[in-house]
Amino acid sequence: MQRFAFVDWDDTLKVTNALYDAASQENARKIMAYFSPAKLNVRALQRRAHAIDLAKTHAAGLRPDNYPEAWAELFYELAEEHGKRACPHIAASLYRRAAEVVHLPQPDYPGARDLLLTLRKNGWEVTIWTSGDESVQKAKVKRSGYETLIDRLCVAPEKNVDSLLQALEDRDPSRVCVIGNSPRADIAPALAVGAWAFHVQHSTWEYDEAPLDVEHPRYVPVDSLKEVPAKLALIVS
Numbered sequence: 001m002q003r004f005a006f007v008d009w010d011d012t013l014k015v016t017n018a019l020y021d022a023a024s025q026e027n028a029r030k031i032m033a034y035f036s037p038a039k040l041n042v043r044a045l046q047r048r049a050h051a052i053d054l055a056k057t058h059a060a061g062l063r064p065d066n067y068p069e070a071w072a073e074l075f076y077e078l079a080e081e082h083g084k085r086a087c088p089h090i091a092a093s094l095y096r097r098a099a100e101v102v103h104l105p106q107p108d109y110p111g112a113r114d115l116l117l118t119l120r121k122n123g124w125e126v127t128i129w130t131s132g133d134e135s136v137q138k139a140k141v142k143r144s145g146y147e148t149l150i151d152r153l154c155v156a157p158e159k160n161v162d163s164l165l166q167a168l169e170d171r172d173p174s175r176v177c178v179i180g181n182s183p184r185a186d187i188a189p190a191l192a193v194g195a196w197a198f199h200v201q202h203s204t205w206e207y208d209e210a211p212l213d214v215e216h217p218r219y220v221p222v223d224s225l226k227e228v229p230a231k232l233a234l235i236v237s
């Protein structure tokens with residue numbers, strides 16, 4: 001009988017948060033240099049930009065512009081606080097560095113390729129189940145070189161129960177495994193529709209947090225993608 005894997009992309013198969021982190025650190029340092037000798041620090045600036053980004057995401061959804069806009073806005077806020085002119089070239093460079101993150105090559109998490117190969121070898125239908133901007137997400141999958149191991153790509157503006165049900169179409173949820181790192185976007189909706197939920201314990205951000213029923217019989221936490229193939233074989237035969 002057919003089995004269906006719905007696999008998340010960002011920070012499940014592919015490193016994402018760390019790329020944002022590197023851009024945030026560079027931007028914070030650039031801002032500190034501009035406002036020197038004001039007492040600013042990298043972590044506090046990262047936190048402030050992050051808070052603006054999170055507020056934008058809550059207000060307007062997962063737009064690729066949220067993060068770069070957050071850095072430019074933070075720069076203008078700081079200029080006002082410090083009574084210093086905000087150089088538009090610096091604002092533009094902060095924006096650019098942040099905006100390029102979604103176009104950078106994403107390293108694999110350990111076990112990513114082997115997981116896709118195992119799914120293919122064992123006859124699973126593989127859906128990449130991801131959220132955000134459709135063209136950005138499509139380009140990421142294309143760049144990865146994994147297209148031949150993937151059957152479908154579903155990009156939802158937001159991953160929740162409704163969009164998961166829509167993506168399932170007529171697939172029997174009890175034969176579906178959702179594999180992802182986000183409690184809010186991957187795990188909670190999977191359990192709600194009656195699918196298996198493989199919770200990969202990779203880094204995530206506040207937007208992805210949600211309370212989880214970790215006692216649920218279909219909740220399967222894993223520390224690494226390397227654990228997934230063996231557990232999948234036990235669960236859905």
Ligand SMILES: [Mg+2]
Nearest residue numbers: 008010011012
């Ligand atoms: Mg994710």
